[in-house]
Structure formats: structure tokens, C-alpha cells
Amino acid sequence: MLSEYLSIWDKLTSEDQKILQNSSSKRHLRKGDVVHKGESDCVGLLVVCNGQLRAYINSDDGREVTIYRLFERDICLLSASCMMVSIQFEVTIEAEKDSDIYVIPSPIYQKMMENSAPLANFTIQLISTRFTDVMWFVEQIMWKSFDKRLSAFLIEECKLEKSNVLLTTHEKIALHLGTAREVVTRMLKYFQDEGFVVLSRGSIEIVDSNGLAAIYE
């Protein structure tokens, strides 16, 4: 039920609850599915039931960088950015794992929000959360050197995957962190020389996570 995922539910009128429940639809996403792309798209609010999504931006020449991720119970608002005229930037939302989501159509949500102070205040919290995510990202790229960003990324990935072996490529990490593959490869080799990781084709094993964490701190 959608109601489980919206902390605001009890403050909505029963009529609004009914409208939200009836207009929302459940969708299954496969890893790699793009659910929202750029300004032209306005699929609606995405409520993550399980799985993992990521939001990223693109450069004109095809580079990309992840600006935040969405996990179970997170709500993505930027996929409904058409309802907020002042949001004038483009993000792409992609399933990073197989995911189940609810989609609340933008026009329904927008109309309700215009008349409901609780829903509008809830929306303020949603935007503020994403804004905070992006500011965290800004601080990373402004103040942290790349070795710190990469070590933080590897540690976070291990937590998310609940494994010390990451099945990923240097290319994918580069796209995630918005840099070139060579830069990732060079730094990973340095990490391997330091005894923090062991590299194989298509995988990275973290063998000294304390050593890796020490770089970041």
C-alpha cells in the first residue's frame, strides 16, 4: 500500500488519500532501466518500495556523474520537476538494482499540493533532502581530493552490496564519479600497491577496509 511509504498520509483528507491511492501505479524496474530523463519527461513522484535508483547529470560530451541515490522508502521528486517551474535543470533517474516503485502522476500530485498545506510542507522536506544530498556532493568535489572520493565510494559500495568484492568496472566507477576511466585505474592501482584492494578483471576486492577508510578520514 502506498500509505505505508508516505509519512504524511494521516494528515491528508480521506478524499485526497483515495485519489492518491487510485491514481498511483506500481512499477517493476530492471537494473539499468531509465525511468526519467531530462526536462521533457515528467513521469511523476517515484516512491521506492525496494531496490536502488540513482540520479545523475550528463555533460554535452557524454560524461556523467551521480548526484544522489535513492533507497527503500525514499521519494524522488525531480522526476516530477515539471510541476515546479523553478526547477530548471535536468537529471536522469536510473534503476541501479531491480526495484519496485510506486509512481504518483505529476498533475494529480501538483493539484493536491496547491490546496493542501500538509502536502506542500511534505514536499518542502522532500526537496530539502535532495538539496542536502547535492550539497554533500558539492562539498565532496570541491574539497576532497580524488583518492578520498574513490575510497569513500568503495567503502559505501561494500556496505550497499554487503560484500567486500565489488563486481564493477573502472569505466562504471568513472561514470559514477564524473571522471575519466584512466584516473580511476591509476588510483585503484595505487590502492592495490598500498595493499588496500586486489584487482581482477571485472571485480575489486577490498582487503583492508580500515586502510582505505583512513584515506578518507
Next chain:
Amino acid sequence: MLSEYLSIWDKLTSEDQKILQNSSSKRHLRKGDVVHKGESDCVGLLVVCNGQLRAYINSDDGREVTIYRLFERDICLLSASCMMVSIQFEVTIEAEKDSDIYVIPSPIYQKMMENSAPLANFTIQLISTRFTDVMWFVEQIMWKSFDKRLSAFLIEECKLEKSNVLLTTHEKIALHLGTAREVVTRMLKYFQDEGFVVLSRGSIEIVDSNGLAAIYE
């Protein structure tokens, strides 16, 4: 009158209008005055009547970078971030020129917003505008090389100052763009060699703004 600066005014109840009018206060800021600093501060919403403010973030080791600027009729919400629990980052707001502002106290605004759908929706637009500013900044630092960022900055400054002579130091530009002074000096010397600018102590004259603009485009 405060009413001139809030596009939402006519949608507020006359009681709310009265409360806002009576609780807000006018303040004169001198160039360099810091009006909000970090999470502990929560001075309120700032409505810029005239002048120019800037919002910046700091690194632990004292570096800073401007994330957006506020001009006449802009409203700053992050100076009232305590009223939004999901905003968890710190910015500093400083007067970049002598400015006159209205300050609306955070508790007054927050209470009103919780019960007023129009005011909450207005607030969504305010946050979205700043979010868009920050995303523009993210795109600059991710995808634009420093020569492009610096040329864009010089061109923007000329527009703001309505002059081709900028009275500023390399140090100030470095703080603004979040880099080291030497990096700015080196690039400005390159611009001078190319015939775009003429450097003197404490000033930069832009002598070929088309040439400078071409770098950026």
C-alpha cells in the same frame, strides 16, 4: 513595503499579511557584513530590496566558494534553514555590496507556512530556485575547465558592475571560485597575453570581451 517583494502577497489572508508586515524588519547591510553563518544561525527569510548578497560554503581548512548570489527582489531561504529539518548543510550569507533587506523571522514564517498552502507552495518555488542555482554551479565545476569558469565570471562581473574595469584582487576571485590564488593569477596572465584583459594592481580591465566570451562558449 514588504508586500511589493512577495509575489504571493495577494493570496495570503489579510491576517497573515498583517502578521508578516508587523513582524518583519528592515535592515541595512554594509558591504562585507555577514548576515547568516552556519546552522546555528537562523535569522529568517531575507528579502533583498537592493544591493547584492552572496551565499558561500567553507572547507575545514578555510577555503570558500560562492554557490549563488542574490539580487534585488530575490529571497533567501537558507538563512531560515532551521525551519526545514531536512536542510542539513551550512552556508554563509554575506553582503557583497551595501544592501537593504527585509528580515522575516523564521518562527513566524514557519508557523504560517504550516497552515497556508499558498505560502508553502511559494516556499517550494524559492527552494527550487536556489536548488537550480546550485545545480548550475555543479555543472560548471564538473564540466567546465577553469579558463571557462574564469572567463564567465569576469563577463558576469562586468555586467553586474556595469563597467569594464573590475576593482578586485586575485585572492577574492580565488575565494569566489573555490581555487588557489596562484591558479587565478596564472590564468589571468594567460588572458592578458591573449589580449583579453589588462592587469594592474587591484584592478582588471577587460579590453576584449568578445575574445573572453569566446573561451566560454
